[in-house]
Amino acid sequence: MASDPRFFNNYGPFSLAEIAKIAGAEIYQQTGGGILISDVAPLEIATENHISFLVNSKYLEILSTSKASACFINKKYIDYAPKSMVLLVSDNSYKSYALAASVFYPQEVGDSYIDPTAAIESSAAIDETCFIEPNVVVGENVSIGKNCTIGANSVIASGVIIGDNTIIGPNVTISHAIIGNNVLLHPGVRIGQDGFGFASDRSGHYKVPQLGRVKIGNNVEIGANSCIDRGSGHDTIIGDGCMIDNLVQIGHNVELGKNCVVVAQVGIAGSTKLGDFVVLGGQVGVSGHLNIGSGAQVAAQSGVIKDIPPMEVQGGYPAFPVKQWHRQTAMLKKLIQKASKKND
């Protein structure tokens, strides 16, 4: 087996024809649709009756020696595949793989069950289809929709509302939040705590009560140990379809549009607004009170201190348009080389 049965349940096999249909891919030269595929696997690991995928051209050589029976692939790489391999051609071979793999390994949800060790206030309304693991703590007036899982030792504070089909990992803390459907929160996520708000003078710091909430849309995923502070007066908002990685910090009043991608260890300071489909690379920092336009992308580790127009790609510290950045870096290199020669 490609995946370890200790940890994963394989719902296969499926015929290649079924898989192609689910994945929106076309079987190259229309042969092999009847083959029974037993599992998905990376190119190096895949053996007979496995289906794999090629996305990154770095792995073309591995493709050429792979033992996979079938592979999702972009048209342009067809010639690199072994002749014996059945190819499922797709403009977006990674999406096709994602759809296929999700049929073999669907997100599993626990049976309806509330562990007797869970401490649940009587005023909480938890749908009877939910799976509540041991030692979960649920506060007053909490509302939890259908088919949700709340992981062991997680704490859902008073008033929190959670939609349907949402999965909350173990050791998570949520307060002051309204969370949508099909949301996935990984272990150790912290949502709804006080933002970093205080007024200062020479005598010290004066805490400003944080009176907003966190609103999380549908189909959002938030990575392990990430933190989203509640708003100070406005709400902190995470739009539908956002993908947030591990150890990310999102400050009070920040708003993310739809389908943003926020890679690990990014920090977004208070009151900054992102449009839709914004991509922030790993460890990026974004200052407060900025507007980042829809479709903007920022290279890893960059520091954003000014608004970014829609669709613009930026990088650097401080960040500016990436074309200009690369040009300046090249120019600088030349200047230094020239000066070095003079000194030789």
Next chain:
Amino acid sequence: MASDPRFFNNYGPFSLAEIAKIAGAEIYQQTGGGILISDVAPLEIATENHISFLVNSKYLEILSTSKASACFINKKYIDYAPKSMVLLVSDNSYKSYALAASVFYPQEVGDSYIDPTAAIESSAAIDETCFIEPNVVVGENVSIGKNCTIGANSVIASGVIIGDNTIIGPNVTISHAIIGNNVLLHPGVRIGQDGFGFASDRSGHYKVPQLGRVKIGNNVEIGANSCIDRGSGHDTIIGDGCMIDNLVQIGHNVELGKNCVVVAQVGIAGSTKLGDFVVLGGQVGVSGHLNIGSGAQVAAQSGVIKDIPPMEVQGGYPAFPVKQWHRQTAMLKKLIQKASKKND
């Protein structure tokens, strides 16, 4: 209501005259002191009988159309406010707002109660006024003062001492620590674990026992999922009044003076000492064994590798005085532009 009653209890209304007094502000032209203010709210959200505040000049236009009945404001912005708005003039309008908002929304403390699911060693001394939430674990000889809250699923290891009026959020871990009064630890904080100490040779790494403690003063706030390692022999010390944001890393033997501000995702390496009122911007890194003088400030994402004198503002990677930094950046830009023209 400006704030969601699912999550917040409003202790108002209060008369404007009362509020002005509490907030140390003066009512402009002495009219309106009798108005009853029902809530605090940001300028865009505020409606009749709400009081708001203006701090950032970015929001002057929003001020001009706000429906708030009253507003904390600095003298110089008075002319931007609608004529109908009652103005509470203050040199520090944000502090005034902080004081007022804290009267409407004081920090709430649970009633004296120890949840029966809490696992508390018999040698622990917990004041009878404390509120201990479900599944809290308290080790031997722990001492907890008056009116403290320990959040659900938190773990307080043997010997820890906690002062009065301290609030510890859910899913927190504390060991080898002595914590003062009026401290606020947000969810997922880790205090007192081993520092990153080991000796190395060609065969591998040899763990050095970490034999110090963490000492946290009074009125300290520490953000979600931040980590403070205990000292290796000396103690790690956080001075009174320090404000530490989320996901911050503080290494062994680090010392913070009073009222330091440490923004999210900062890392401070072992044995570095900060004076009082030091401000480190988000994602700053500070090397080990350095001295950062009182009042020093470091721009976000900078990398500090040398001592910083008191009151100096630094930025860059590696960090140096910010004036020099900006001057060099400007000069560099010119050099590149000049070279680019030559090449055109």
Next chain:
Amino acid sequence: MASDPRFFNNYGPFSLAEIAKIAGAEIYQQTGGGILISDVAPLEIATENHISFLVNSKYLEILSTSKASACFINKKYIDYAPKSMVLLVSDNSYKSYALAASVFYPQEVGDSYIDPTAAIESSAAIDETCFIEPNVVVGENVSIGKNCTIGANSVIASGVIIGDNTIIGPNVTISHAIIGNNVLLHPGVRIGQDGFGFASDRSGHYKVPQLGRVKIGNNVEIGANSCIDRGSGHDTIIGDGCMIDNLVQIGHNVELGKNCVVVAQVGIAGSTKLGDFVVLGGQVGVSGHLNIGSGAQVAAQSGVIKDIPPMEVQGGYPAFPVKQWHRQTAMLKKLIQKASKKND
């Protein structure tokens, strides 16, 4: 006492001769071996009958006034020590100290005991010598070896395998993982959650099932709130002897060789491979799909976007060889100074 007896048990005293033997050090001029040493302590704190150590030449002045009876020291610093101090000479005085201190303060392990509040599936196999703290949750078919400690409120999900003598701190979450012997996981560590894998198109993001595991070797230490995602198809692998600090992010399919050192807040993106004895300074970011050769070192906060050959030291953003980096920085400084003079 140098260490606080509230928190630490001192197994001393030991004679200096015993200590020298354990520590692999030589007593300078062969006198003083009979002295009874009661504790270890830093130079400033140490008093009579304490042994200390000198590693960093920054502390030579402190050495000269220290009241320690004995000190681990490198040959070259002998003349800086007070005449009355007994010196234990070692090529690696910090390693010698580590070995000695570990005799005074060995890692303590709880007695065999399973707290009745622990929720353990009947199919789990936990060795009878283990110490399982309150509210621990252990899933189906979990296997835990001899003399392990599982800290309070930690969650070990189904199928996880843990070796012997491994210590897992409180509030830890582990799933989809196979963990070796003598491993130490600090509080809040997250292991085995989904990696950040999804395919995207204009309609949004499609989750890719993450079907690999996390494999952690022997003698590994992982710092508080660090996150290690499981592989997407391959495994994520942490080699024997690796030291990982707090708040570190390790993406899916990453492989670390043996004895790597990863300082706090580092992020390593998916599918990158590190050789043995690689050192990554604090807050370093490493892009995905790279190869970092054995013995390579990267300066704090650097951004690695290309492969690094074995033994090479790099720094900067983006990172390049550190000699070149320093040379360029110096050259740049000159250029700027020259241009500044012209403008004066």
